Amino acid sequence: MSGDHLHNDSQIEADFRLNDSHKHKDKHKDREHRHKEHKKDKDKDREKSKHSNSEHKDSEKKHKEKEKTKHKDGSSEKHKDKHKDRDKEKRKEEKIRASGDAKIKKEKENGFSSPPRIKDEPEDDGYFASPKEDIKPLKRPRDEDDADYKPKKIKTEDIKKEKKRKPEEEEDGKLKKPKNKDKDKKVPEPDNKKKKPKKEEEQKWKWWEEERYPEGIKWKFLEHKGPVFAPPYEPLPESVKFYYDGKVMKLSPKAEEVATFFAKMLDHEYTTKEIFRKNFFKDWRKEMTNEEKNTITSLSKCDFTHMNQYFKAQSEARKQMSKEEKLKIKEENEKLLKEYGFCIMDNHRERIANFKIEPPGLFLGRGNHPKTGMLKRRIMPEDIIINCSKDAKVPSPPPGHKWKEVRHDNKVTWLVSWTQNIQGSIKYIMLNPSSRIKGEKDWQKYETARRLKKCVDKIRNQYREDWKSKEMKVRQRAVALYFIDKLALRAGNEKEEGETADTVGCCSLRVEHINLHPELDGQEHVVEFDFPGKDSIRYYNKVPVERRVFKNLQLFMENKQPEDDLFDRLNTGILNKHLQDLMEGLTAKVFRTYNASITLQQQLKELTAPDENIPAKILSYNRANRAVAILCNHQRAPPKTFEKSMMNLQSKIDAKKDQLADARRNLKSAKADAKVMKDAKTKKVVESKKKAVQRLEEQLMKLEVQATEREENKQIALGTSKLNYLDPRITVAWCKKWGVPIEKIYNKTQREKFAWAMDMANEDFEF
DNA sequence: CTCGAGACTTGGAATAATATTT
DNA sequence: AAATATTATTCCAAGTCTCGAG
Numbered sequence: 001m002s003g004d005h006l007h008n009d010s011q012i013e014a015d016f017r018l019n020d021s022h023k024h025k026d027k028h029k030d031r032e033h034r035h036k037e038h039k040k041d042k043d044k045d046r047e048k049s050k051h052s053n054s055e056h057k058d059s060e061k062k063h064k065e066k067e068k069t070k071h072k073d074g075s076s077e078k079h080k081d082k083h084k085d086r087d088k089e090k091r092k093e094e095k096i097r098a099s100g101d102a103k104i105k106k107e108k109e110n111g112f113s114s115p116p117r118i119k120d121e122p123e124d125d126g127y128f129a130s131p132k133e134d135i136k137p138l139k140r141p142r143d144e145d146d147a148d149y150k151p152k153k154i155k156t157e158d159i160k161k162e163k164k165r166k167p168e169e170e171e172d173g174k175l176k177k178p179k180n181k182d183k184d185k186k187v188p189e190p191d192n193k194k195k196k197p198k199k200e201e202e203q204k205w206k207w208w209e210e211e212r213y214p215e216g217i218k219w220k221f222l223e224h225k226g227p228v229f230a231p232p233y234e235p236l237p238e239s240v241k242f243y244y245d246g247k248v249m250k251l252s253p254k255a256e257e258v259a260t261f262f263a264k265m266l267d268h269e270y271t272t273k274e275i276f277r278k279n280f281f282k283d284w285r286k287e288m289t290n291e292e293k294n295t296i297t298s299l300s301k302c303d304f305t306h307m308n309q310y311f312k313a314q315s316e317a318r319k320q321m322s323k324e325e326k327l328k329i330k331e332e333n334e335k336l337l338k339e340y341g342f343c344i345m346d347n348h349r350e351r352i353a354n355f356k357i358e359p360p361g362l363f364l365g366r367g368n369h370p371k372t373g374m375l376k377r378r379i380m381p382e383d384i385i386i387n388c389s390k391d392a393k394v395p396s397p398p399p400g401h402k403w404k405e406v407r408h409d410n411k412v413t414w415l416v417s418w419t420q421n422i423q424g425s426i427k428y429i430m431l432n433p434s435s436r437i438k439g440e441k442d443w444q445k446y447e448t449a450r451r452l453k454k455c456v457d458k459i460r461n462q463y464r465e466d467w468k469s470k471e472m473k474v475r476q477r478a479v480a481l482y483f484i485d486k487l488a489l490r491a492g493n494e495k496e497e498g499e500t501a502d503t504v505g506c507c508s509l510r511v512e513h514i515n516l517h518p519e520l521d522g523q524e525h526v527v528e529f530d531f532p533g534k535d536s537i538r539y540y541n542k543v544p545v546e547r548r549v550f551k552n553l554q555l556f557m558e559n560k561q562p563e564d565d566l567f568d569r570l571n572t573g574i575l576n577k578h579l580q581d582l583m584e585g586l587t588a589k590v591f592r593t594y595n596a597s598i599t600l601q602q603q604l605k606e607l608t609a610p611d612e613n614i615p616a617k618i619l620s621y622n623r624a625n626r627a628v629a630i631l632c633n634h635q636r637a638p639p640k641t642f643e644k645s646m647m648n649l650q651s652k653i654d655a656k657k658d659q660l661a662d663a664r665r666n667l668k669s670a671k672a673d674a675k676v677m678k679d680a681k682t683k684k685v686v687e688s689k690k691k692a693v694q695r696l697e698e699q700l701m702k703l704e705v706q707a708t709e710r711e712e713n714k715q716i717a718l719g720t721s722k723l724n725y726l727d728p729r730i731t732v733a734w735c736k737k738w739g740v741p742i743e744k745i746y747n748k749t750q751r752e753k754f755a756w757a758m759d760m761a762n763e764d765f766e767f
Numbered sequence: 768c769t770c771g772a773g774a775c776t777t778g779g780a781a782t783a784a785t786a787t788t789t
Numbered sequence: 790a791a792a793t794a795t796t797a798t799t800c801c802a803a804g805t806c807t808c809g810a811g
Contacts, residue, residue: 330784358801366779366802412774420801426773427801441775490777491805500803534804535778573769576806589776589805636779645794717779724777747797 205348207436208443208756218413218437222388224343224352226395226403227416227429228336230359230378233257240310243303244296255288258375261362263307270364276373280362283375343415343431344392351432352415357384363422367501367536374422383418413437423499434752443756446727448585449594450767456594459582460485467548473569477578479552480506480567484588487543488595488631490534491572491588503532506588507572512562516553517542525550539633596628596725601767603627604734613698617740619705621731626712628721636717646710653703660696667693723750728757733765 213219235256241248242259251259262271262280270276281299288296296302321329340355357379365372381401388394390408397403404418416429431437452459463485466478483489484506492505504513513531520526523544533539545553556566572588579586603624608617639645667689674682728746732754735742746754 354800356800364780364802369802414774417774424772425802428774430775438775445776493805495804503803505804535802537779572805587806634778639795641794648794720778749797 205436206756206759207348207439208760212440216411219345219410220389221347221392222343222345222410222415223392224388224395224415225340226386226397227384228340228356229381229398230357236260236307236310241306243306245301246303249295252289252292255284255292257360258284258287259302259304260307260311261360261375263304264311265362266304266308270362270372273368273372275368275370276362279371279373280375283373287375345431345435345437348436350435350437353430353432355429357418358420358427365501367503367532369501370498371422377421379418385417387412387415387417432752433749434755439753439756442753445590445593446597446729446767448590449597449727452583452586452590452594453598453767455583456485462582464546464548467546467552473574475552476556476567476570477575479549479556480570480575481579482545482549484591485595487529487541488592488633489539490592491575493572501532501536503534503536505533507567507570507575509566510562511557511560511564511566514553514566516550516557518550527553533633537633537635592632593725596632596721597727597730597767599628599631600624600726601730604730608734608738610738614740614744615702615705617738618744619709621734621740621745622709622718623712625718625722625726626716628726629716629718632721632725634717634720635715638714642714646707649703649707649710653700653707656696656700656703660693660700663689663693663696723753727767728754729761729765730767732757732761733763736761736763 233253235253242251242256243249262284265271277299285293285296337355341352342349343352344350358376360378361376363369363371363374363376381397382404384397384403385405385407386395386403387407387409389410394406414428414430417426419425420427433439433442459481463478463481466474467482469475469478484491490505492508494508495503504510509531513529515528515530517526517528518524520528520542525545525547527543527545527550529539529541529543531539553566556568560566560568576587579588579590604621607620607623609620612620667686670682670686670689674686731745732742734740735745742751742758751758
């Protein structure tokens with residue numbers, strides 16, 4: 001396959017990514033409910049009228065009905081259910097709508113439509129070595145000889161002295177120089193800094209300049225205070241009543257506690273859902289006394305409204321608290337944080353992400369989850385596994401209790417774990433993203449993505465070849481990989497049926513999730529995707545694909561039922577194994593990271609106008625960010641107050657415009673005066689009027705930018721990509737290059753998380 | 768292989784804190 | 790100073806991927 005070909009292709013991709021997919025979301029509003037019908041009734045036109053937002057609910061119901069009937073004829077019981085489920089996803093899908101075409105056009109004008117070129121960089125100048133990844137054993141552990149150091153000391157000074165990783169050393173992992181770099185002993189200093197490492201120093205710790213541990217070892221010393229448990233249940237005051245079948249009923253403490261979970265959410269949509277109610281009621285009954293069980297037999301006869309009002313009043317009261325009271329609470333929280341919110345890991349005091357144990361409550365599964373509404377029981381010390389180093393002080397369990405287990409496993413990063421009762425999954429307490437242990441991993445993730453950049457062309461050629469393979473498995477693998485690469489789809493592990501909502505990713509796509517259009521809207525070989533992805537967020541997209549892909553899809557779909565797997569010979573294990581062979585450390589999700597980051601870099605290059613001012617630059621950045629969010633399908637529900645706040649902003653803009661007009665008039669008359677008078681004083685007046693006009697212009701422009709931005713962001717969530725997919729060094733480099741203060745892009749938390757990137761990237765960093 | 772347990776990343780919503788307006 | 794709007798932080802569900810046993 002020629003390079004040419006490749007290039008063309010990537011143009012197509014780009015178009016699609018940056019415009020089309022977005023467009024879809026909008027169009028999709030008109031169509032979203034239709035797709036299921038397609039199958040029934042394929043050419044049932046597409047000119048169906050638009051649903052306005054408010055109509056949505058209704059149409060949703062209708063569709064649910066249709067769905068049911070549709071499945072009566074044909075699919076199995078099991079699937080009928082599934083489909084129903086999927087239909088309910090529409091709640092989520094409603095998110096995807098509106099926000100008109102204006103947005104798109106704008107983006108186009110701004111160059112969104114131009115293709116992200118897949119450049120074949122000779123080499124990325126890698127400023128820094130990738131963290132471990134490519135070279136496990138070569139790197140020397142932090143110090144073999146300090147294995148026995150006394151843990152408690154907190155190193156400060158000497159840490160800083162450690163030599164930087166040198167650039168040369170970086171690029172090529174394999175050749176990396178052997179161990180022995182640290183002459184400076186890492187042996188802890190005497191006790192000096194023991195208990196309280198100086199804040200500033202601690203914050204400045206540059207772990208990225210230190211050696212990493214060998215593969216597998218996560219730390220040598222770990223000490224912490226254990227978790228903070230949820231406060232015990234406080235029974236309701238006597239005055240708060242629960243009614244059953246119209247009559248007051250006093251609940252036993254246990255039953256009452258569970259009842260309050262439900263009562264608190266009365267306004268929430270959850271409590272109207274069938275499964276939620278069913279699951280809740282079943283679990284609630286388990287907590288009841290026998291008498292209660294006998295009496296309370298129907299949830300619909302339960303009246304929680306009084307309880308609900310009580311809680312509302314409580315939260316109202318909390319808001320109304322005096323300053324002192326609020327301050328007191330704040331101080332208490334800080335104290336708790338100080339005591340439990342940090343651990344000591346290898347000489348450094350590090351922030352813990354979630355030191356509080358999840359309180360009991362109702363399980364709020366997303367999409368339509370078969371277990372939603374079930375009771376998440378209270379976690380007790382006896383459920384808790386503590387992990388710390390052997391030589392650390394083991395945290396003490398609350399009086400009268402003991403831990404389930406204390407272990408000393410330095411192959412893992414967690415401090416505390418317990419098993420959650422809903423799906424039996426394990427929950428963990430781990431460190432904050434600003435910690436070394438998370439940061440290193442994050443850095444490594446981006447380095448893997450950068451390595452992919454170097455061989456992505458090869459891989460693309462490879463999968464193109466594989467489309468022609470004689471082996472079905474290979475073809476499926478190649479087509480799936482094409483989707484993952486081109487559309488940034490998730491891998492799509494298989495899930496246990498009945499345990500979770502029915503959602504899919506690439507490998508788990510079913511025939512019913514795509515529609516093939518030999519020709520659509522003037523384009524050839526269009527694949528229409530429509531499926532519930534992670535968190536039951538709808539993925540809807542129409543993509544022109546290469547002919548061979550199209551033919552392959554037709555082949556894969558032959559003789560299959562809608563509910564059959566599209567890639568029946570493939571799963572994520574097979575795919576990832578193959579990827580591993582193509583490049584060490586390569587897995588499906590690396591493509592998402594890679595495509596996200598490379599898109600940001602390209603978009604920034606295209607959208608940033610050198611002579612624009614800072615707000616305009618920031619707008620460009622956000623647009624680039626948004627392109628990525630669209631690619632990754634990161635959507636959000638439009639904020640509840642969206643319309644209102646938009647109007648407010650508009651009126652501000654109008655007001656500003658008036659002001660500006662006034663100022664301009666003033667300026668004009670001042671100028672006129674100056675012409676006549678010609679004295680210094682009037683000239684001065686002119687100057688000051690000019691300034692005023694300028695200032696107002698700037699303010700106006702700022703507001704307008706804000707408005708544009710908000711509109712464009714209506715249902716797009718930027719956070720996830722910013723936090724998890726975009727190599728922060730790209731952003732840092734961009735900020736440095738254009739003199740945009742990093743604070744404009746990253747807030748405090750983000751700056752902490754990306755401290756490594758801020759320190760190491762300069763303006764010519766290339767992803 | 769396949770399967771399940773385990774560990775860790777990714778995800779949007781809820782909630783709290785802060786800024787801005789009235 | 791209260792009310793409201795906006796932003797930051799917390800929360801915890803839901804993914805990905807690895808590993809070890811059969």
